[in-house]
Amino acid sequence: MSEFTWIDFLSSQPDLQENSVSVGIGDDAAVMRVPRGHELVMSVDTSVAGVHFPKDAAPYDIGYRALAVALSDLAAMGANPCWVALSLTTPTFDSDWLAELYRGFTHTFSQYSLTLIGGDTTQGPLALSVQVYGLVPTGSALLRSGANVGDIIFVSKALGQSALALEAAKRGEQTALAKSFYTVEVEIALGQALRDFASACIDVSDGLLADLYHICKRSQCGAQIEADTVCIDKTLLEKVEAKKALEIALTHGDDYALCFTIPASRLRAWQALRAKQFPHATLYPVGKIVEGDSVFVSGIEDLNLQQSGYQHGMQSDVVSNRSTGKR
Amino acid sequence: MSEFTWIDFLSSQPDLQENSVSVGIGDDAAVMRVPRGHELVMSVDTSVAGVHFPKDAAPYDIGYRALAVALSDLAAMGANPCWVALSLTTPTFDSDWLAELYRGFTHTFSQYSLTLIGGDTTQGPLALSVQVYGLVPTGSALLRSGANVGDIIFVSKALGQSALALEAAKRGEQTALAKSFYTVEVEIALGQALRDFASACIDVSDGLLADLYHICKRSQCGAQIEADTVCIDKTLLEKVEAKKALEIALTHGDDYALCFTIPASRLRAWQALRAKQFPHATLYPVGKIVEGDSVFVSGIEDLNLQQSGYQHGMQSDVVSNRSTGKR
Numbered sequence: 001m002s003e004f005t006w007i008d009f010l011s012s013q014p015d016l017q018e019n020s021v022s023v024g025i026g027d028d029a030a031v032m033r034v035p036r037g038h039e040l041v042m043s044v045d046t047s048v049a050g051v052h053f054p055k056d057a058a059p060y061d062i063g064y065r066a067l068a069v070a071l072s073d074l075a076a077m078g079a080n081p082c083w084v085a086l087s088l089t090t091p092t093f094d095s096d097w098l099a100e101l102y103r104g105f106t107h108t109f110s111q112y113s114l115t116l117i118g119g120d121t122t123q124g125p126l127a128l129s130v131q132v133y134g135l136v137p138t139g140s141a142l143l144r145s146g147a148n149v150g151d152i153i154f155v156s157k158a159l160g161q162s163a164l165a166l167e168a169a170k171r172g173e174q175t176a177l178a179k180s181f182y183t184v185e186v187e188i189a190l191g192q193a194l195r196d197f198a199s200a201c202i203d204v205s206d207g208l209l210a211d212l213y214h215i216c217k218r219s220q221c222g223a224q225i226e227a228d229t230v231c232i233d234k235t236l237l238e239k240v241e242a243k244k245a246l247e248i249a250l251t252h253g254d255d256y257a258l259c260f261t262i263p264a265s266r267l268r269a270w271q272a273l274r275a276k277q278f279p280h281a282t283l284y285p286v287g288k289i290v291e292g293d294s295v296f297v298s299g300i301e302d303l304n305l306q307q308s309g310y311q312h313g314m315q316s317d318v319v320s321n322r323s324t325g326k327r
Numbered sequence: 328m329s330e331f332t333w334i335d336f337l338s339s340q341p342d343l344q345e346n347s348v349s350v351g352i353g354d355d356a357a358v359m360r361v362p363r364g365h366e367l368v369m370s371v372d373t374s375v376a377g378v379h380f381p382k383d384a385a386p387y388d389i390g391y392r393a394l395a396v397a398l399s400d401l402a403a404m405g406a407n408p409c410w411v412a413l414s415l416t417t418p419t420f421d422s423d424w425l426a427e428l429y430r431g432f433t434h435t436f437s438q439y440s441l442t443l444i445g446g447d448t449t450q451g452p453l454a455l456s457v458q459v460y461g462l463v464p465t466g467s468a469l470l471r472s473g474a475n476v477g478d479i480i481f482v483s484k485a486l487g488q489s490a491l492a493l494e495a496a497k498r499g500e501q502t503a504l505a506k507s508f509y510t511v512e513v514e515i516a517l518g519q520a521l522r523d524f525a526s527a528c529i530d531v532s533d534g535l536l537a538d539l540y541h542i543c544k545r546s547q548c549g550a551q552i553e554a555d556t557v558c559i560d561k562t563l564l565e566k567v568e569a570k571k572a573l574e575i576a577l578t579h580g581d582d583y584a585l586c587f588t589i590p591a592s593r594l595r596a597w598q599a600l601r602a603k604q605f606p607h608a609t610l611y612p613v614g615k616i617v618e619g620d621s622v623f624v625s626g627i628e629d630l631n632l633q634q635s636g637y638q639h640g641m642q643s644d645v646v647s648n649r650s651t652g653k654r
Contacts, residue, residue, distance in 0.1 A: 022366055023468060026545065028403040028529060029370035029461075031468045034361040039349055042444065043356035044458060046414045048451035076355040087373045087414075087456045117369065120456070124375035129414045129447070129456040131371060134356075141350060141358045202355060218353065 006098060006121055020082060021115050030117035032083060034135065041134040041141060043073035049126035053182070054170055059097045061182035062128065063104030068184035069205070070130040071112070072256045075191035076203040078142040079134025081112045086119040087129035104182075112188060140195050142260070147200035147219035151261035151289040156187050157282055159208060160245060161233035162254035177235070187258045193277055194260055197270040201260040207251040208286075209305065211259055213295045222292030225250070227299035229286045247304055250297065261289055333425060333448055347409065348442050357444035359410060361462065368461040368468060370400035376453035380509070381497055386424045388509035389455065390431030395511035396532070397457040398439070399583045402518035403530040405469040406461025408439045413446040414456035431509075439515060467522050469587070474527035474546035478588035478616040483514050484609055486535060487572060488560035489581035504562070514585045520604055521587055524597040528587040534578040535613075536632065538586055540622050549619030552577070554626035556613045574631055577624065588616055 023031035034040050047066040049055045067084065074081050086105065090098070108114070119131075161180065168178035187203075194201055200219055202211045208230075212223050232249045240248070262270050274283055290296075297303055350358035361367050374393040376382045394411065401408050413432065417425070435441070446458075488507065495505035514530075521528055527546055529538045535557075539550050559576045567575070589597050601610055617623075624630055 022466075023470060027471050028400040029368045029406070029468075031404070031463070032367045032369065033465070034367060036363065040359045040361060040367065041356045042359065042412065042458075044412055044414050044445065044447045044456070046416055046447045046449045046451075046456065048416055048449055051449060051451045073355040077358070079356070085369065085371055085458075087371050089373055089375055089454060118371065120371045120373045122373045122375055122378060124373075124378045124454060125452040127416060127451060127454065129371070129373065131369075131412075131458055136358070138360070139349075141356075143350060144354050 002093060006093060021117055025116065025118050030083075030085070032117065032133075037138055038135045039138050039141065041074060041077050041079040041136055042131065043070060043077075044129060044131045045070035045073065046127060046129040054172065055126070056172065057169070057182070059100035060104035061179070063101040064107060065182040065184055066128040066130050067105050067108065067132070068186050069256065070132045071108070071186045071188065072184065072203040072205065074132050074134040075187045076142065076201050076258055077134065077136065078140065078191045078195040078198075078201065079136050080192060081114055081132060081134045081188060083115050083117045083133040084109075085117050085131040087122075087131070088119065089122045089124040089127045089129075091123065091126060108186075136195070142191065142194055142198055142201040143218070144200055144202050144215045145218040146198075147215050147221055147261040147289045148263065149221055149289050149291055151199050151263050152267060152285045153212065153223060153225070153287045153289065154260050154262060154283050155204070155208065155231065155286050156190055156258040156260075157255065158231040158233045159204070159255050159257060160236040160249035160252060162256075163248045163252040164233075164236055164239065166254060181254070184256050186256065190258055190278060190281070193273060194258070197262055197266050197273070198260040199263050201258055204253070204255045204257045204259050206253045208255075208257075208259060209250050209295050209297070210253075215259070215261065216289075216293060216295060219289070220293070222290045223287060223295045224290045225287040225295065225297045227297055227303075229284060231282055231284050231286075243300070243303070246300065250303070251305055329420060333420060348444055352443065352445050357410075357412070359444060359460075364465055365462045366465050366468065368401060368404045368406040368463055369458065370397060370404075371456060371458045372397035372400065373454060373456040381499065382453070383499065384496070384509070386427035387431035388506070390428040391434060392509040392511055393455040393457050394432050394435065394459070395513050396583065397459045398435070398513045398515065399511065399530040399532065401459050401461040402514045403469065403528050403585060404461065404463065405467065405518045405522040405525075405528065406463050407519060408441055408459060408461045408515065410442050410444045410460040411436075412444055412458040414449075414458070415446065416449045416451040416454045416456075418450065418453060435513075463522070469518065469521055469525055469528040471527055471529050471542045471545040473525075474542050474548055474588040474616045475590065476548055476616050476618055478526050478590050479594060479612045480539065480550060480552070480614045480616065481587050481589060481610050482531070482535065482558065482613050483517055483585040483587075484582065485558040485560045485576075486531070486582050486584060487563040487576035487579060489583075490575045490579040491560075491563055491566065493581060508581070511583050513583065517585055517605060517608070520600060521585070524589055524593050524600070525587040526590050528585055531580070531582045531584045531586050533580045535582075535584075535586060536577050536622050536624070537580075542586070542588065543616075543620060543622060546616070547620070549617045550614060550622045551617045552614040552622065552624045554624055554630075556611060558609055558611050558613075570627070570630070573627065577630070578632055
């Protein structure tokens with residue numbers, strides 16, 4: 001398969017052309033229309049072989065994960081995903097391999113009404129740079145910068161499973177756990193629902209403490225996490241002792257949960273909508289926004305928080321560890 | 328320099344926030360507004376070390392070229408560039424190296440009122456994936472698909488110099504010729520002017536014949552190039568014999584000229600505007616759109632057109648070579 005054959009293959013796929021796309025794949029650039037009263041939300045996420053996924057991963061899994069982690073940023077903005085572009089750097093143009101990659105990459109396309117608008121294909125070390133586009137009503141995007149003292153901090157799912165999944169995937173296991181490293185669940189519907197309630201939102205890709213610190217920095221505030229309210233993945237709790245599990249849950253990236261803050265005044269309305277629209281979701285409060293500029297963990301002593309997601313060797317002021325004794 | 332320090336560095340640069348950008352660098356995604364009556368034009372271009380530029384190239388040059396070749400696609404659409412995102416994959420985070428890359432990358436920002444809206448930074452083999460965004464009045468983008476039989480084919484500059492420049496750059500020469508491989512001149516103003524005149528347009532990145540074939544394929548027509556009207560770079564003509572120079576000019580990529588077609592009915596109006604707005608540009612007709620589905624070169628015998636830009640081993644029906652004898 002040549003580069004041009006690959007582009008022809010992409011162009012010939014059904015459902016790739018959509019109303020809002022004036023010019024799709026096959027010209028020098030794509031041309032799109034943004035509906036009146038809406039803003040365009042754009043994020044890009046690069047996945048490099050050997051860094052973000054094992055070099056010998058299955059192409060379907062590589063494609064699946066690359067788009068999912070990119071979409072997670074749109075979820076965190078409360079955006080409705082609409083267009084995708086894929087910049088693929090690949091050492092070889094193997095038809096079967098590329099078709100499988102494409103199948104994994106596009107598997108959520110119908111779910112979110114996504115349209116592939118273009119991209120780029122180059123020869124080189126395997127990497128996927130995925131650009132995702134979404135729409136929000138003007139002024140309604142969820143930002144990191146809106147948290148205020150007193151807001152309650154929520155996390156959208158149990159944390160820490162991804163650490164086990166990553167290890168299993170690295171070992172090349174053919175288990176459900178290893179598979180879950182690739183089939184990242186993205187909180188698109190939750191993000192959109194949060195537009196009317198949350199004061200700030202981020203997706204947990206660097207680790208809860210690191211990502212919460214991003215909210216604190218942009219919102220000029222601090223955060224206090226209650227150790228015993230953090231929902232830890234059950235499998236992780238079975239495998240390692242409780243304190244170690246908490247450390248992993250607080251610092252490991254890759255969970256792609258949403259971490260968001262709800263002002264106390266909107267809490268009842270949010271809980272009512274949550275019960276109705278997300279009855280099975282585990283959306284537990286894990287702490288609150290406080291004065292200051294640090295993220296504290298209270299209710300436990302001597303946590304070892306050196307491991308901080310992708311950003312190893314994080315500065316000591318980013319994550320503080322404060323014991324408040326027994327509560 | 329850590330990934331987060333690099334993002335802080337980017338966020339602190341002046342003139343990065345612009346009116347149409349609601350949320351720039353520093354959140355999960357960027358949020359932009361598209362003015363009413365306009366469409367969004369998007370292209371992405373990936374430059375890989377060792378494939379698109381020599382591995383030991385200067386960071387300033389790498390940054391300069393990566394953005395320029397991406398902008399060339401917007402020029403070919405007649406778009407007004409507005410936003411840029413940079414996905415950088417880099418083996419190390421060296422402050423000086425990154426600052427130089429940034430200086431080269433942004434050197435045209437003020438010229439085109441460009442705003443850096445975001446991107447992504449990952450560790451891995453050196454590569455830059457550059458997303459560029461432009462605006463066009465709705466329905467006015469220059470496409471590959473509008474050429475008709477009888478239209479005159481133009482090329483915006485002398486061709487073939489880039490082949491010499493590439494060789495000089497590969498040898499690591501510190502000459503003006505080697506430098507010109509990186510400091511690609513992009514035809515933004517020309518592209519915008521062409522919106523009212525051209526029936527089709529493309530930028531010459533794969534080689535004139537290959538790119539003209541793209542126009543033919545999308546426009547369902549053929550093209551005839553007159554060998555002795557092709558404007559060949561003077562330095563190239565000094566270095567190799569005339570026929571070889573023509574072969575290079577017809578097939579080498581990297582020149583980033585615009586190749587466009589003008590209907591006969593608009594020719595006088597276009598020439599008048601050209602003389603006024605682009606008095607020093609060498610915008611020569613090189614042939615015309617004809618019936619069929621191939622690109623022919625007439626006026627010369629036995630051209631060796633095996634070398635076809637980046638896409639080596641091109642199918643024989645893409646580029647035909649027809650001798651029409653002496654004209």
